[in-house]
Amino acid sequence: MLFNTPEFVFVFLPLAVMLHFMAARQSVTLATVTTTASSLGFYAWWNPPFVLLPAISIVANFFLARAIMGAGESSARRLLFAGVTANLAVLGYFKYADFIAAIVEMRSPSPPNVPLALSFTTFVQIAFLVYVWRERPRVDFSRYAMFVSFFPHLIAGPIVRWDDLGPQIGDKLRYRFDWNNIALGLTVFCLGLGKKMLIADNLAPHIAPVFDAASLGEPITAFAAWGAAFAYSAQLYFDFSGYCDMAVGLGLLFNLQLPINFAAPLRSTNIIDLWRRWHITLSNFLRDFVYVPLGGSKCGPIRRALNLIATLALGGLWHGANWTFIAWGVFNGILLTANHAWRSYRSERPVTRSAHLAGWCATFISFAIGMVMFRSPNVGAMTCMLRAMVGLDGGPTAADQIRVKADLWLIRHGYLSEHLVRAVAGQNWSMMAALATLVALAILLLVPDTMELVDYRHGEPHAHWRRQLGRWAWRPSLPWLAFIAAVFAASFAFFWHVNEFLYYQF
């Protein structure tokens, strides 16, 4: 089930919230069991037999955690190692087995068929096992099952930690119905829904033809390649941050605070800050469980560079079994290394306004180049796009037909020259797509983010990214009610065109 469907919004969600609080009147345990059942039902909607996978995984990890809690230091370490290995083995089997086989057999990998949520639940449970090994907390099964399966974060994060969400689930005071959190949660949910339905999904149809053409090796103009790269950067941001906003909003309906996953990252003026503000919970996981154990930044600049590149490459691989993701990770690792080197060189000199602007341009352009790697279905398409971006691709000939319809109305009515469209945008991009991308980027840069608007701060890396909003800040008021009702109504109109969240595939 997707968050952006009528059956979720009007049937599942009200039922799940009502059942949770009705059960909570009896006991906290009953409420956690009820919401766990709702969450597994939510998962099963996608493919009922596959619900066994998270169910078995939850049970197995819980008993492993119990064993770790009761074991001596060396046994606990061995159990932890076995648990982490087993979790990674399951992930590896479903996600990477065919990729590795394809490398050995020197063939193209098959299209991925990964059970929904596996990547996220694996990381959540690995972090849990490590926490249990370090802290030896008391954990009961119903709380743990709800912690892992809680439907707002189950499918695509944020990647929650036991030391954050576990105590909340165990807190009896959170099982009282709270209108303040309902009001805030509905607002955050609607704003996230708007990001996804009104912005991200309207960019998607413009982007696909360009990347499809690249995968077929067809010529693409530099304008189209850059346009698609910028558009996809905006689409991924609005799609995934919209999803995370919705997850936070849903969590609030249950009086649970999920961590912020995005802190307006595309406003960052350097790549280090961008990765602190983009998919924050994954960045934190990679930092804590890969980068730091590798030695982090304590072993000198060269070792730090290698650690960074290895961590980011692994982060890329987590997104999918494809060389393009590894290339994306390595590319970002190199960018981070370069940024650290630049910082060392620049030291603490004051930064001027123009330097800020130059920093933003360099950061965003680098990010967009990375997004080309991220979005391309294979290395061939990625190369084709990158070549087009530096003008090494000739672009379409004059005889080629314009394939996308977005500009046809403007051309027919004389507002646009067909020759100009063909020469600049080519066959697969359009001036309307460029305009839509500019609008999305303007929203991204100028309009405050959901978490700024509602002043939600749980789990944010730092507060430097926030702007002063004054009277624009959210409060339960009639204008805000009208605004979110309008956003919901407009989003509802697009419910028919259901598009999965991009991060569901990971």
Added chain:
Amino acid sequence: MNFSIISSSERLPARNYAIAAIGAAVLWLAVTMAANILIDPQGVFDLGPPRGHADDNVRYQRFRDYLAQADQYDAVMFASSRGIGFDRDLLAKLLGVHAVANFSVPMGLLTDHLPVLQYLLRDRAARGQRLAAVFLVIDPDLFGLPPWTNDNINAFLPPQVSGENRLRFWWRYLTVFQYSNWRRGLPSTLETYLPARWVARSVPRLAVAAMPVGLNLAFGQPLSPTTSLEGADAIQIRSDLSHQLALLAQFVSLCRANGVRLTVVFSPLNRQSEWAGDAQTPDNERTAALIANVVPVWDFDRPEWLSARPDLWLLGGDRSHYTVAVGAMMLHRIFGGETDAPADFGHLRTPSK
């Protein structure tokens, strides 16, 4: 301890704010459901007196028509909208059957026909009756294009045929927001109850005024693929060709296994149609050859004399749908009988030819 993120001393109490937000959402859903039931753009609810629909789900309507008189049919015709060119009484006579059920649907492809055939065989067996003959019309210019089946609100197969959960099917038709279809269907709905003159004068203005300008622009276009293929500007690629061929093979096997007499026919094409023009011909011919490798087909090609006779095509500049007169020529050529069509109009293609 208070876990609220916000303070409750704001201007509008959070409780009122939340209840109003939930109420607005529920109201929006209720209005949508009411509009879908009352205006019924796809003609699936069919409550009240019969009337025209803005965006018919012909797949569903054909199925409903079949169920209404299921016992009298012993043969069935599968086709795209070009099935309009066949007189089913004549077809029944030439096939030697009692009556032919009509399953010609817009952009009908094997993704539509095969599930219906499977259902019909089950249904006939349950009724203790058998299906004697199947007449399958294939469009060589459209075969292999992305199918419309279950892809748009006007192209969902009935749940009995698709196997989809019935609740899901009806929930979809209740909750789809389809402003442009409501707007187009409203006059027909109101005409059922109000004087036509009043409706003609008032409804367009009413419908436009009911929505802010922005939403009118956003939802002014009908949900694709309600527009005709002939009007499409983008190049169509036969991305579903191998899938359709596999379904055709299944279709043929199913007919053979159940002793159903199968006749397969290629629609004749008009040379002036962009889908049968010179540039498209080699692709159509390749597709036709692939189909003929699966099952013998009566091929009516794209004869020049037929393309030059506008009276043999539907009125209004349609160069895609031939008239019943052409259909009769085809049927007589296949099953025998008097026809004034040229002698070379139609030949049986088999894998060896």
